[in-house]
Amino acid sequence: MTRLSSLTQRLRREGRKPLVPYLTAGYPDIETFAGVMGAAADAGCPLVEIGIPFSDPVADGPVIQAASQRVLEQGMTLRKTLDLAARASREHNLTVVLMGYLNPLLKMGLAAFADACGEAEVAGVIVPDLPLEESAGLRDLLLARDIDLVDLVAPTTDRKRLTEHAAAAGGFLYLVATTGVTGSTPGTNDHLEDYVARVRRDNPLPLYVGFGIADPSHAARVAACADGAIVGSALIRTIDAAEPGPAAVKAAAGFLTKMNAAMNSGKD
Amino acid sequence: MNSRNAIGPADGTGRFGRFGGQFVPETLMPCLRELEAEYLRAQNDPEFQAALAELLADYSGRPTPLYRARRLEKDFGGRARIYLKREDLNHTGAHKINNCLGQGLLAARMGKKRIVAETGAGQHGVASATVAALLGLECTVYMGEVDMERQEPNVRRMLLLGARVVPVSTGCRTLKDATSEAIRDWVANVEGTHYIIGSTVGPHPYPTMVRDFQAVIGQEAHRQIMAAEGRLPDAVVACVGGGSNAIGIFSSFLDDEVALYGVEAGGSDAGHSAALCLGEPGVLHGSFSYLLQDDDGQVLPAHSIAAGLDYPGVGPQHSHLKDTGRVTYTSVTDEQALRAFADLARLEGIIPALESSHALAYARDLAGTSDEGTVIVINLSGRGDKDTAEAGEAAK
Numbered sequence: 290m291t292r293l294s295s296l297t298q299r300l301r302r303e304g305r306k307p308l309v310p311y312l313t314a315g316y317p318d319i320e321t322f323a324g325v326m327g328a329a330a331d332a333g334c335p336l337v338e339i340g341i342p343f344s345d346p347v348a349d350g351p352v353i354q355a356a357s358q359r360v361l362e363q364g365m366t367l368r369k370t371l372d373l374a375a376r377a378s379r380e381h382n383l384t385v386v387l388m389g390y391l392n393p394l395l396k397m398g399l400a401a402f403a404d405a406c407g408e409a410e411v412a413g414v415i416v417p418d419l420p421l422e423e424s425a426g427l428r429d430l431l432l433a434r435d436i437d438l439v440d441l442v443a444p445t446t447d448r449k450r451l452t453e454h455a456a457a458a459g460g461f462l463y464l465v466a467t468t469g470v471t472g473s474t475p476g477t478n479d480h481l482e483d484y485v486a487r488v489r490r491d492n493p494l495p496l497y498v499g500f501g502i503a504d505p506s507h508a509a510r511v512a513a514c515a516d517g518a519i520v521g522s523a524l525i526r527t528i529d530a531a532e533p534g535p536a537a538v539k540a541a542a543g544f545l546t547k548m549n550a551a552m553n554s555g556k557d
Numbered sequence: 558m559n560s561r562n563a564i565g566p567a568d569g570t571g572r573f574g575r576f577g578g579q580f581v582p583e584t585l586m587p588c589l590r591e592l593e594a595e596y597l598r599a600q601n602d603p604e605f606q607a608a609l610a611e612l613l614a615d616y617s618g619r620p621t622p623l624y625r626a627r628r629l630e631k632d633f634g635g636r637a638r639i640y641l642k643r644e645d646l647n648h649t650g651a652h653k654i655n656n657c658l659g660q661g662l663l664a665a666r667m668g669k670k671r672i673v674a675e676t677g678a679g680q681h682g683v684a685s686a687t688v689a690a691l692l693g694l695e696c697t698v699y700m701g702e703v704d705m706e707r708q709e710p711n712v713r714r715m716l717l718l719g720a721r722v723v724p725v726s727t728g729c730r731t732l733k734d735a736t737s738e739a740i741r742d743w744v745a746n747v748e749g750t751h752y753i754i755g756s757t758v759g760p761h762p763y764p765t766m767v768r769d770f771q772a773v774i775g776q777e778a779h780r781q782i783m784a785a786e787g788r789l790p791d792a793v794v795a796c797v798g799g800g801s802n803a804i805g806i807f808s809s810f811l812d813d814e815v816a817l818y819g820v821e822a823g824g825s826d827a828g829h830s831a832a833l834c835l836g837e838p839g840v841l842h843g844s845f846s847y848l849l850q851d852d853d854g855q856v857l858p859a860h861s862i863a864a865g866l867d868y869p870g871v872g873p874q875h876s877h878l879k880d881t882g883r884v885t886y887t888s889v890t891d892e893q894a895l896r897a898f899a900d901l902a903r904l905e906g907i908i909p910a911l912e913s914s915h916a917l918a919y920a921r922d923l924a925g926t927s928d929e930g931t932v933i934v935i936n937l938s939g940r941g942d943k944d945t946a947e948a949g950e951a952a953k
Contacts, residue, residue, distance in 0.1 A: 343854075343855065344728070344855040344856040345728070345733065345734075345737050345841060345842075345856050346737075347581075347582070347737050347740045347741060347744075347842070348582045348741075348744070350741075354727060358727075358728075361855060366853045367853055367854065368853075390840075391580055391840045392839045392840045392841065392848070392850065392854040392855075392856070393853055393854030393855065394854070395838075395839055395840060395854060396837075396839060396850065396852070396853065396854030397854065417582050417583075418580045418581060418582060418840065418843070419580060420579060420580070420581065420582075420583055420586050421583075421586075422570070422579060422586070423578055423579060423580060440583075441582070441583045442583055443582070443583045443584035444584075445583075445584050445585075445586075445587045445588065445747060445748075446583060446586075446587065447587055450586070450587065465582075465583065465584060467745075468584050468744060468745060468746075468747055468748070469584075469744060469745035470741050470744060470745065473745065
C-alpha cells in the first residue's frame with residue numbers, strides 16, 4: 290500500500306474526516322504561504338494540496354486563476370513548487386498532494402517530475418487535464434516511487450468509468466462536486482449524498498469531495514456522507530480578505546479550524 | 558519509453574502520430590465519447606449528409622469559385638499561374654461556416670439547445686451565431702477584449718444574429734483566453750450545451766471532425782484545378798492559426814505530388830504566433846501539439862496583427878505533418894501580410910482577411926522563385942471587411 294493510501298485508510302478507520310486545504314504554491318507570497326501550511330497542520334489537517342501554477346488553468350474558476358497568475362508573475366515555477374512541498378512535508382509533517390496541469394510536467398519530463406516528487410516527499414499528484422485514458426504512463430512512473438496519481442470523478446462519470454477508475458486509482462478518489470470549475474457557486478449540487486453513494490457502490494477508495502466547498506455547513510454536509518473535503522477558492526478568498534503576512538495566516542488558521550470542527554465535531 | 562511521451566492510451570485513439578489525444582477534465586470525457594459516437598453515426602447517415610450538403614449549397618453558396626488572379630500573377634513576376642480558392646465568398650465571409658453548419662446539425666441531432674464558441678477574428682463567432690439563428694439554438698460566444706476592439710464589426714454582427722458575446726479579460730485577452738473561457742462554460746453546462754470549436758484544435762474528436770467538415774474546400778479545389786489546368790497544382794498555400802482552412806484544403810492533396818505550404822503568423826518585434834516554426838510540443842486546450850511555451854511549461858503570449866492567427870497552439874494534425882515533412886511550415890510578418898492585403902485589394906478588387914493575407918504574402922515569394930508555368934493554389938480563407946480599420950491603423 291502506498292504512503293497516501295495508508296494515511297487515508299487509517300483516517301477512515303479512525304473515523305476522522307480530513308479537511309484538505311488547497312493553496313496555490315507561494316500564494317500570496319512565500320512567507321504567508323509557509324505560514325498557512327503551518328496553520329493547516331495546527332488546525333489538524335493531516336493532508337494539504339499544493340497547486341502548481343499554470344498559465345491556462347481550464348478547470349479553475351476566477352479565484353484560483355488569479356492566484357495562479359499572481360504567483361507566476363512573482364516567479365513561481367514547478368521546481369520552486371516542489372521545494373515548497375518538501376518544506377511543508379518536513380517542517381510541518383504534512384502529507385502533500387500536488388495539483389497541477391499537464392504541460393509543466395511534460396516540459397520537465399514525466400520521469401524527472403516523478404523523481405523530483407519522490408525527493409520532495411510528495412505523496413500524491415492530481416492532474417485535472419489528464420483523464421484516465423491518458424494517464425497510465427505517469428501513473429506507473431509515480432507508483433514506482435510510492436506516489437499515487439489521484440483520479441478525479443465528476444457527476445457526469447458513468448458507472449462503467451467509475452469501475453475503471455476504481456481499478457486504476459489510488460490514495461483517495463477526488464469527487465468533483467458539481468459540473469463546473471473550482472470555486473463554483475457553492476451548494477449547487479442538491480444530489481451530493483446520492484452522488485457519493487453512487488460512487489461508493491463501485492469504489493472502495495476513500496472519497497474526498499471538492500469544488501464549491503466554501504463554508505462550515507458545506508463541510509459538515511460532505512463529512513456526513515464522504516470521507517474528506519477539499520477547500521481551495523474559499524481559503525484563498527479568506528487569505529485575500531486579510532493583509533498578507535501574519536494577519537492572513539491568522540485568518541486562514543481561523544477558517545481552517547472552523548471548517549475542521551464542522552467536519553469532526555464530537556471527535557478529537 | 559521516452560519520458561516526455563509517457564502519456565496517452567495504448568490504442569492511439571484520436572492521435573496523429575504522437576500528437577492529439579484528449580487532455581480535458583473528467584467532467585467532459587463522457588461528453589467527448591458521446592460526441593465521437595454521434596459524429597461517427599452522422600458520417601454514415603445519408604440523411605445527415607444530405608442535410609449538410611443542402612445547407613452548404615443553398616445557404617452558404619458552395620461550391621466557392623476557384624479564381625485565376627491574372628493581375629496578381631503579373632505582379633508576382635509573371636511566371637506562376639495563381640488561383641485563389643474563394644472561401645471569402647461563403648455566407649458570413651469565411652470558411653468557418655463549413656464547420657459550423659456541420660457541428661450545428663450535429664448539436665441539434667444530439668438534442669443540445671445551446672452552443673458555445675470561442676472566437677478570435679470573430680469569423681467563427683459570426684458563423685456560430687449564424688448557424689445558431691438558423692437552427693434555433695441559444696448561442697454564447699467568448700471573445701477576448703483586445704479582439705472585440707480590433708474586430709469590432711464582427712461583434713456587432715454577432716449581436717445582431719442574437720448571440721451573447723462575453724468579453725474575456727484574462728491573460729492576453731485574445732483567442733487563447735477566449736478558448737479557455739469557452740471550455741470552462743462547457744464544463745459547467747455540459748449536459749445541454751455543445752461547444753463548437755472553430756479550428757482543428759482541442760481534444761479528440763474535434764481535430765478530426767473539424768477537418769472533415771472543412772475537407773469540402775480541398776475536394777472542390779481538386780476538382781476545379783483539374784478542370785482549369787487539366788493537372789494538379791504544383792503548390793497549395795494556406796495560412797495556419799489553429800489550421801482549419803489549411804487542413805481543409807490540404808486534405809485532398811496529401812497523397813498527391815503537390816507541395817503544401819502552411820504559413821504561420823511571424824508577427825513583429827512584439828512577438829509571433831508561429832507555434833510550428835518556433836514552438837515545442839506540449840498540451841494546451843485538450844491536445845498534444847506544437848505550442849509556444851517557456852522553460853517552465855507556461856504558455857507564452859502569441860502575437861499577430863491577424864486576430865484569427867493570434868494563438869500559441871496549433872492543430873495536432875499539422876504537428877504530425879510537420880514531423881513527417883509532408884507539409885512545409887513557414888511564416889510571414891505582420892508587415893508582409895499587410896502589404897499582401899493591400900496588393901490584392903488594389904490589383905484584383907478583392908479585400909482579403911488579414912489571416913488569408915499571410916498565405917498571399919508567402920505565395921508572392923514562392924511565385925517569384927518558381928519556374929515558368931508553375932501552378933499555385935492559394936486558399937483565400939476569408940474576406941477582409943472586418944480588417945479595414947486595423948489595416949488602416951497599421952498603415953499610419
